[in-house]
Amino acid sequence: MLSQHLLFFFAMLGAFNGIGIATFLWWRARGEATQRWLALLILAVGVRTGKSVVFYFWPDIPVVALQIGLTACFMIGPCLFFLMRAAMGDGQALARVDRWHLAALLLVVLAVNILLPYSGHPHLWRHTLTPGINLAWLGYLLATTVLALGHRAWQPGRPARLLLLGALVGVWLIWAAYYTAGYTSYIVGALSFTFVLATSALVCLRLRNGQPVVAPYQDRRIADDEAAPQLQALAELMTRERLHLDPGLTLPRVSRRLGIPQTRLSQLLNDNAQTSFKQYLAQLRVVEARQLLQQQPAKPMEAVAEEAGFQSMSTFYSAFKRVEGITPAAFRAAATGSQNRFPDSGNRS
Structure with missing residues (x-):
């Protein structure tokens, strides 16, 4: 018993x-x-x-x-x-x-x-x-x-x-x-x-120990002469293949494409580039959205956000305002107004 x-x-x-x-x-x-x-x-x-x-x-x-x-x-x-x-x-x-x-x-x-x-x-x-x-x-x-x-x-x-x-x-x-x-x-x-x-x-x-349960890495800072070529390779990869347009893009996927460990890529961005992977993607997507707003001002804002790789409108608006200082709507209004004031500026010699 x-x-x-x-x-x-x-x-x-x-x-x-x-x-x-x-x-x-x-x-x-x-x-x-x-x-x-x-x-x-x-x-x-x-x-x-x-x-x-x-x-x-x-x-x-x-x-x-x-x-x-x-x-x-x-x-x-x-x-x-x-x-x-x-x-x-x-x-x-x-x-x-x-x-x-x-x-x-x-x-x-x-x-x-x-x-x-x-x-x-x-x-x-x-x-x-x-x-x-x-x-x-x-x-x-x-x-x-x-x-x-x-x-x-x-x-x-x-x-x-x-x-x-x-x-x-x-x-x-x-x-x-x-x-x-x-x-x-x-x-x-x-x-x-x-x-x-x-x-x-x-x-x-x-x-x-004051550490999160799942920490991304705990290594020393990578020397700048080692980090620069890998950050350049990252930029070239994103420019060439435009991976940032995929809303489901993850750090492991990019690290595999670059052929470097995930933790090293995360550290390169955090310590050497002073940004996170999430912020890095947001920056690239904002640049894409800015081009779409300038080139296709009639495109619906939801379509701009989706084509630029954002998963939601709230994420799109917050990221755009953080990078550009204004909302996407205000940016498009300013760009459209500038084009209307100087419609023939591109043909002037």
């Missing part, structure tokens, strides 16, 4: 610890995408662990708890995937394809939970939806693993990336335990507890 109580205690401790750490991380995120996805991942693992442990010790648990736990299980894979995507990205906002991806996932989750509740369709949940959730989880694990391998997340000397790798390995272990252990949920509880506890320790150590 005592062993059963201890087993329940340690297994449930993983769930409670996960929910607590997830809440803390979300509160400390301050808009940081990687930290928020990490919080959501730990929350999903914690909820799923709690459901499994309670079901093992209390088989007559209300079916709504089973439904919540299985839904959290479905979201573990996507949360891990988007955590890796955010860590590899260059800004706070999701790319358009990621937004559509996430919207589709949430739509499926809401539709299934509302239209096909566990209480009314237990056979469907047990024999169709649960195996489907495990397969979807596996699919996201494989996709995240491919991203991690391409991102070299295991490189030594990079604690943030080791944290990502630890999350990936931990979720793989949890999935393997669920898939192979059947209803022995305490195994998953113990694994989840280990994963959450290790993650919590790493997070606390990072926060105590």
Whole structure:
């Protein structure tokens, strides 16, 4: 009897610890995408662990708890995937394809939970939806693993990336335990507890040092004679291939095109060019938008923003005003007025 109580205690401790750490991380995120996805991942693992442990010790648990736990299980894979995507990205906002991806996932989750509740369709949940959730989880694990391998997340000397790798390995272990252990949920509880506890320790150590959970790099400043040729190569690449017109352009993609590590490119921009990748793209896109406003003054503003590579009108207006000092509409009005005052200035000798 005592062993059963201890087993329940340690297994449930993983769930409670996960929910607590997830809440803390979300509160400390301050808009940081990687930290928020990490919080959501730990929350999903914690909820799923709690459901499994309670079901093992209390088989007559209300079916709504089973439904919540299985839904959290479905979201573990996507949360891990988007955590890796955010860590590899260059800004706070999701790319358009990621937004559509996430919207589709949430739509499926809401539709299934509302239209096909566990209480009314237990056979469907047990024999169709649960195996489907495990397969979807596996699919996201494989996709995240491919991203991690391409991102070299295991490189030594990079604690943030080791944290990502630890999350990936931990979720793989949890999935393997669920898939192979059947209803022995305490195994998953113990694994989840280990994963959450290790993650919590790493997070606390990072926060105590005053560093973000996922930092882009921690290297010394690159010498100017080394940085200048690579910054020039970057400028030539953007001019030649006009990559900045792609709204979904990411730092890893540009680094691969240049053939240099992502962290080095990020450091080149931050330390040597005194800008971030996000600001660098915004500058190029504003230049493109300025040319469109001058050459095609009748073009709708939404079309100008889209063709220049901006994902939203609010981003377009804020970036344009920051670079030019005026709004796009005011710039176009001034350019149009100048052309009207001197219509033949280009033909004068």
